[in-house]
Amino acid sequence: MTITAREASKLFNSNKLSALADGDYSHVEKVAKGFLNQEVTNFNVCDVYEHTYKRLSQEYRSEYYFKNTIARxxxxGRHSLKTATMLSEFRVGRSxxxxxxxxxxxxxxxxxxxxxxxxxxxEQLNDYLKLFDEVYVVCSAKNLDSVLKMADERVGVLELTQKNxxxxxxxxxxxxEPIDIDLLIKSLRKEEYxxxxxxxxxxxxxxxxxxxxxxxxxxxxxxxxxxxxxSFIEVLKEKRFNDGDLLNVLPSSLINAAISYQFSSPQIEALKSIFGACKESRCISHISEESSLSL
Structure with a gap:
């Protein structure tokens, strides 16, 4: 049965990844067969994620796709995990x-x-301008003109083009202006403030x-x-650092998942094993092809 791009995109949400970590491959199989037209008995988990992500980049660029592109x-693309941290869904006032x-x-x-x-x-931008050094809106072409008209002149605007x-x-x-202290305190956890x-x-x-x-x-x-x-930046970087080990194992399509989602320790180890095995399999396959070519 064919499934839609929207349904396939659930491959990247927290619930489906947690299920995969817990041993439930049903949605991966569903996407492989119904979206990528692959035989369920002959698929690689990494390939399903990467090929699905590639198709979604043209057919269904959801918020997840935007976040993952920002992360990449x-x-x-510009920093190192040793010097930079990315936060997702960071509360600022009512936003x-x-x-x-x-x-x-x-x-x-x-x-x-x-x-x-x-x-x-x-309203969202008014909150962000009181707290962060720089603020950007990242939008599609559809919203570009409206964003440029609505956004405060201090706010930068980035368009995610059709070429991504x-x-x-x-x-x-x-x-x-100085950071709004009242807003800052409301945005931080107790141990952070x-x-x-x-x-x-x-x-x-x-x-x-x-x-x-x-x-x-x-x-x-x-x-x-x-x-x-x-010190606001330093404290958050220390308290909410990104898991570099997990980021290094997951495919590029799942960078945002490693940053945005909360997994249990056993789930993290399971995801490392699943996607690490995919990469190892690819390396062995590549070496085998090179060996056969050299004979």
Whole structure:
């Protein structure tokens, strides 16, 4: 039975990958047969993911595809995992930033694919501009004109072209106003805003939990804005680092999955085994072909 690109794209969601890690290959088989027309008895898991991803790049560029392209071209294409970290769905006020890359600066990427509406865009960008050094909207051609008109002039705009490259239509203007401390505290986990306070004031408050937020806000508002901006990045990079071992094993189509999804330790090891075996199989096959050619 033939399946749609939308159905095939579920191959990349958290539930299907968790199921695969737990030994359930049913959706991989379904996609292999119904989307790629491969014999179910003769498929390679890595190939199913890579070939599906390639077709989706032309037929169904979902939010996942945008995020994965940002991870490939911006995180790994420009930086190293030793110096940069990517966060997914980072809460900022009433909004969630789709992608945030932290290196020497914080850069936010808000995705507007052709399947997204722009109803909350202005509100989202207003939040992001109070926190990050640079803010970009990444959109398809369908939304490009509307985004350019709606987005604050400080916001950069990137179009994901039909050839799947980013075309910069407007550069982001670096933030010059101090970070909004109230918004910052709401965006961080408890251990993160406590560490931020300790680094900037030298104090580790031993007060009731009900008073912690108020204490940290007051303390951080006395610190130079430049120090806040720098230590905010440093703390998040330490607390929310990307799993380089998993990233190195998974195919390029699953970079965002390694960054965005939460897997149990056994699931991580299972995914490493599944995709590591695929790569090893390919290497052996390649060596065998070269050997036969040399005879």
């Amino acid at each position: 071209r911006r995180l790994l 969630k930033a789709d992608c945030v890359i932290l290196n020497g600066k914080s850069t936010c990427y808000e995705i507007k694919s052709e399947y997204d509406t722009l109803n909350r865009l202005e 490259y980013f075309s910069e239509k407007r550069a982001a203007t670096p933030r010059i 406590l560490e931020l306070t300790r680094r900037n004031t030298g104090e580790v408050p031993t007060i009731p939990n009900s008073k912690l937020v108020s204490f940290c806000k007051s303390a951080l508002k006395t610190v130079e804005p430049e120090k806040i901006a720098t």
